[in-house]
Amino acid sequence: MEYVSPEGLRLDGRRPMEMRQLRAELGAVSRADGSAVFEMGNTKVIAAVYGPREVQNRSQQINDKALIRCEYTMANFSTGDRMRKPKGDRRSTEISLVIRQTMEACIMTHLMPRSQIDIFVQVLQADGGTRSACINAATLALADAGIPMCDLVTSCSAGYLNSTPLLDLNYVEDSARGPDVTVGILPKLDKVTLLQMDAKLPMDIFENVMQLATEGCKAVANYIREVLLENTKQLENRRGV
Amino acid sequence: MRGMELSLNHTQKLRLQRALESLESLSSGTNSNASVTVADSIPVNQEDGVLKGHGTTDLDGEVVATVCGVIERVNKLVYVRTLRARYKPEVGDIIVGRVLEVAPKRWRLEINFSQDAVLMLSSMNLPDGIQRRRTAVDELNMRSIFEENDVVSAEVRDFMRDGSLQLQARSQKYGKLERGQLLTISPYLVKRRKQHFHHLEKYGIDLILGCNGFIWVGEHVEVKDDMVEDEHTPTKPDAKSNKSQISQSLEEQEQTYTPLETRQYICRIANAIRVLSTLGFSITLDVILEILDLSTKNGIDIHEMLGAEFCVLVAEKEAERRSLSTRKKR
Structure with a gap:
């Protein structure tokens, strides 16, 4: 199948190095400490953060750090065919773990000893790149909850089809079973916290693809920063003196 | 907007937008460019030396924010004041809390x-007002003072070594709160003041603005004086009659119900606070009373106070109030 047309356009009309449209909204869940909705094209994810709060299971309490828990779920209606999967299947357990580890890298857990932070992410619409969208939504929700973080974490995916590196794969491109590189970075510190790929790629091509994904992450970071700054200004102005 | 599930019609939307814009223009003059987000670097004068406070960290000699908020500078100290975050206690704060567990x-x-x-x-x-060592009997009777799910007002005493918090309630004004409503709002909307207990004589209502964002609106209770308690103590009743007294007082409590009018005022004040907190305006006694007057003057029913029209009215009123107060300053 042809994923990039001779004119250099992808199936959904994007250029190879073009991202899907981003949209973010804070405060989607009223009872949570922090929450966000994040959209990348047709992929839509909602995240809610509760805490830092008292540890529910005393035996899990850590004396010098906060405990971080993460739960990833896909809504039944999120995919094309309505699926009824059991909660905790292998895929969602794995993604929960990935999100938890990337978030642990940026949260300053030592400032909140003996407490726990719960992150819940749910996919409302799945169109490829749910992993990245979830991480971006979780970052926004954590920032909204006022939890101290050493940096934002942003994530983006890139692939390699028809011998062209493609940024931000959608579902059709994802199901082509080509290489799919998901990268998560700390934009300010310029470090990589997440790198996943389940295929083989030659070294030089991999570098190009990863470079592309990193650029994508930076673009996401800029957008997230704008949203957060706008929100902070609005809250401060509303509050008044 | 956060927590707002109102369907505004077109004119209301425009009016709200205009009110919020005017609020923005009013406050933008005071401290613009002071807002930061996570991982923004904060400009500081390195030569003077800086003290990094809350919400900041050091990155290659640069001061970097770790939370979203507003930069505050006090002499050498630089810190970031967070807006939406959990409550950060300080010793002496008056708070309202809910009992989770009797340990x-x-x-x-x-x-x-x-x-x-x-x-x-x-x-x-202790309820009998005597200063003495707490005995095992007192410990067994702890549930007669507070039970699970009771709402209690107290004061922050100090932090323990492990970072947990100790409270105290060594005055008659603290203690169990009954016959009213508990509201939870974002703590950044409550400012620390001299006075957090308010008695609204006109309505017969007690209003407690807890620093932790828990707000109590309830029927006014007369604070029993310590001196009166002392007078009672010499006639120490024996255990049996004491018991009967308690049961009688329980009956009395059931009989003395809150009058309808007071209950209506409680709901009115509570709804005023709800509207203010969804709009994100800071909550003080003056503002609450103003909104209360606005609702009664316009003849708005209690349940209508959470509707779209009143929300817009409150926003407009607040914009007007703030523009007046800034003009006065000038």
């Missing part, structure tokens, strides 16, 4: 902090 010699309270707060039996005034 040995202590109660655990939910106060919107990262851990549960502890109220020791020994830092409570």
Whole structure:
């Protein structure tokens, strides 16, 4: 199948190095400490953060750090065919773990000893790149909850089809079973916290693809920063003196 | 907008937008460019030396924010004041909390902090008002003072070594709160003041603005004086009659119900606070009373106070009030 047309356009009309449209909204869940909705094209994810709060299971309490828990779920209606999967299947357990580890890298857990932070992410619409969208939504929700973080974490995916590196794969491109590189970075510190790929790629091509994904992450970071700054200004102005 | 599930019609939307814009223009003059987000670097004068406060960290000699908020500078100290975050306690704060658990010699309270707060039996005034050592009997009777799910007002006493919080309620004004409503709002909307207990004589209502964002609106209760308690103590009744007294007082409590009018005022004040907190305006006694007057003057029913029209009215009123107060300053 042809994923990039001779004119250099992808199936959904994007250029190879073009991202899907981003949209973010804070405060989607009223009872949570922090929450966000994040959209990348047709992929839509909602995240809610509760805490830092008292540890529910005393035996899990850590004396010098906060405990971080993460739960990833896909809504039944999120995919094309309505699926009824059991909660905790292998895929969602794995993604929960990935999100938890990337978030642990940026949260300053030592400032909140003996407490726990719960992150819940749910996919409302799945169109490829749910992993990245979830991480971006979780970052926004954590920032909204006022939890101290050493940096934002942003994530983006890139692939390699028809011998062209493609940024931000959608579902059709994802199901082509080509290489799919998901990268998560700390934009300010310029470090990589997440790198996943389940295929083989030659070294030089991999570098190009990863470079592309990193650029994508930076673009996401800029957008997230704008949203957060706008929100902070609005809250401060509303509050008044 | 956060927490707002109102369907505004077109004119209302425009009016709200205009009110919010005018609010923005009013406050933008005071401290613009002071807002930061996570991982923004904060401009500081390195030569003078800086003290990094809350919400900042050091990155290659640069001061970097770790939370979203507003930069505050006090002499050398630079810190970031967060807006939406959990409550950060300070010693002496007046708070309202909910009892989660009755533990040995202590109660655990939910106060919107990262851990549960502890109220020791020994830092409570006993109901009989005598100062003495707490005995095992007192410990067994702890549930007669506070039970699970009771709402309690107290004061922050100090932090324990492990970072958890100790409360005290060593005065008649603290203690169990009954016959009213508890509201939870974002703590950044409540400012620390001299006065957090308000008695609204006109309506017969007690209003407690807890620093942790828990607000109590309830029927006014006369604070019993310590001196009166002392007079009672010499005639120490024996255990049996004491018991009967308690049961009688329970009956009395059931009989003395809150009059309808007071209950209506409680709901009215509570709804005023709800509207203010969804709009994100800071909550003080003056503002609440103003909104209360606005609702009664316009003849708005209690349940209509949470509707779209009143929300827009409140926003416009607040914009007007703030523009007046800034003009006065000038």
